[in-house]
Amino acid sequence: MSEPPSKFPSRRRFVQGLSLIPVVAVLGSCGSRSGNATGTDAAHKPYEPRFFTASEWAFIVAICDRLIPADEIGPGAVELGVPEFLDRHMQTPYASGAIWYMQGPFLEAAPEFGYQGRLALRDILRVGIAEMDAHCHKAFGGKSFAQLTAAEQESLLEAAQAGSLQFDNISSKAFFSYLLGEVRNGYFADPAYGGNKGMGSWKMIGYPGARADYMDWVTVRDKPYPLPPVDLAGKRG
């Protein structure tokens, strides 16, 4: 995976080769959904990214697993389909800057004025991933981010969050902040967008999702809200 993009294996071979945790996890979650008699053959196929390249996809899967890992508290971002969400979300007008003011000049300004660069969200992620992988290649003997140990990945994420990694084309802090925001969006947004499969994150925190009617529960104090979530498609969690 240290070759330049033109020499990457085909996506199909790549996905097969990526029999790491993520693919197993995605299949596992689909398997449990089929237990609700809603599974189809299509649901068993791993998602094939259309926006991210193979090396970007490996990065995305790895970072999802670091930012929101599977643990005893609840499902992780990978098993809930957050990489799929990200790949689909990066193809929306929103990620191309549809609601951002994108005209120059692009001046440096104090952090109180927010991101002032010229990249749209999808390019912030794409450029940031390339910068992070390039940094890893140099610092870890040709390895990509996805090939590092969990502990190595975590310390890199902490450095990016603090803005102490020096990237050329995006501040590591801005990259991290947008990436984390997007991973959270995918983890928590309606399952229609590709993440939060089975409303797993909503069940974890006790969010009833799209129920949107609590008239009978405003003044109830002595017991937890009893109903499971529903999603925009009307499915119950």
Added chain:
Amino acid sequence: MATVRPKVDAVIVGMGWTGAIMAKELTDAGLSVVALERGADRDTQPDFAYPKVADELEGSVHRKFLQSLSQETVTLRHSPAEVAVPYRQIGSFKPGTGVGGAGTHWSGCHFRALPEDFKLRSNVEKRYGRRFIPDGMTIADFPVSYEDLEPHFDHFEYVCGTSGKAGVINGVIQDGGNPFEGSRQREFALPPNPNYLGAEQFYVGARNMGWHPYPIPASNASRPYVNPYGCQMGPCNFCGFCSDYGCINYSKASPNICILPVLRQRKEFELRANAHVQKVNLDADGKRATGVVYLDGQGREIEQPADLVLLCAFSLYNVHLMLLSGIGSPYDPKTGLGTVGRNYSYQNLNRVTLFFDKSVQANAFIGNGGAGTTMDDLNGNQLDAGKAGFVGGGIIWARQPGAGPVRGISVPRGTPNWGTKWKRAITDSFRHSFYFEVQGACMSYRQNYLSLDPTYRDGFGRPLLRMTFDWNQNEIKASQFLVSKAQEMSRTLNPVSMIGDAKKDGSHYDTTQYQSTHTCGGAIMGSDPKTSALNRYLQSWDVPNVFAIGANAFPQNNGYNPTGMVGALGYWSAKAIRERYLKNPGPLV
């Protein structure tokens, strides 16, 4: 060349609250009215229908109900010495667009200003002396009184089905309301909404402090209701998609459900959506508006001649249009001369979040935008400003418009932003925390103002509006004082932990964090044409057939949400137009 449409009596720029109010009042008077709205036409069905609205990604990330900044935004800087940069992504404030404007995605808090808020400068000078007002603070009295506006406050509340409890009716204090409020002529249109946990706990905490808690007046209907125009509202079901969202239930008052159903039936009224006004046209000597020029949905330039031009856009864009059109003289902070752009003010918002254990069912997902509990014990004349050391008070409130995980989950101090510890914290906090907020007044200053940006342009080639704004020591002190009071009250409720965010000494305006959409001033009403853009009827001093209705008219902002005041000013201005201007068009003062 622009296509010229047939002349009408009045053209209205913007179809939010003030546009709808003015259109209703002027068509009542028999005028022909064309309203031009830059955004799309919208209504409860299909735009705010369930289940589509219950989608946090669309509402709070893609900002479906807000203005896109791609074509139009403002630039920002902290002081006149800096170069401004664009407000590229929605952060500190959220302008709306489309029919209904910000009146569709607001929360519903519906206050009246206090009588003393109208006389701020003279009241402060009388109580604390002239020297108590710091150098450079440019606060002014409103050129109208509470008594002038009372009938209009009342009417607007009845149009909106405002749900609350009166504190003073005809001078007699009422149990359960705000004893410090200006006297009302009657009870609210509807009784208060039920209390969620935080609103109930606010009563406990406020009484522990010796304060006088009362229900926030909320234009979120607590009962089925028919307003004076015959428009129907349904009771709020606490759906939790309120602030930032259109209402699924005909519960949150909006121009769309409270006024437009009548207007849409009227022959004298024509609404043109996707009609983006570029400029107000003036005659050769610049003393009279002849109409407006707009771009239609195809990008064609259309001229709409009219006898009266009513600027009813969001406050910032009213100021922008005045500057672009040469209505009034641009304000210059160096000389203090000029009127358009001066006295820009904002709102001083701060939050305290309380975390409890799992036995406490706070249910943050249950929400009603406007309802909750507040108190006025540190607002208006109740605040001993001399002792507190700042001008302008504020309120503390419990409000829960409805939270969801995409919108963000507050976590105790020291929690990491990701990983297992973060997952533990959000899972523990989501159903078991609520917050109180401090909403402080914001004074106006010589150096906080609006002007045209010299560099950045909008999608139509016009200069962007430039906002020069930063916190002054007065507001930082107010933040620290009010947040410390909110924390003191919160501690009496024994939370497991708390986080709060008073402004620190020397801190600057952070445009990336949402605070408030209460952007005020810039084209203020006043009694002196040298220091105000509008007279007491919101009529331009310079071009008397132009009126600019909105929070742009506030000389400074008080501790309340502005919508109640904005609506009342609309009705006040409309009355003057109907009863005096139409008989004798010209300056009303």
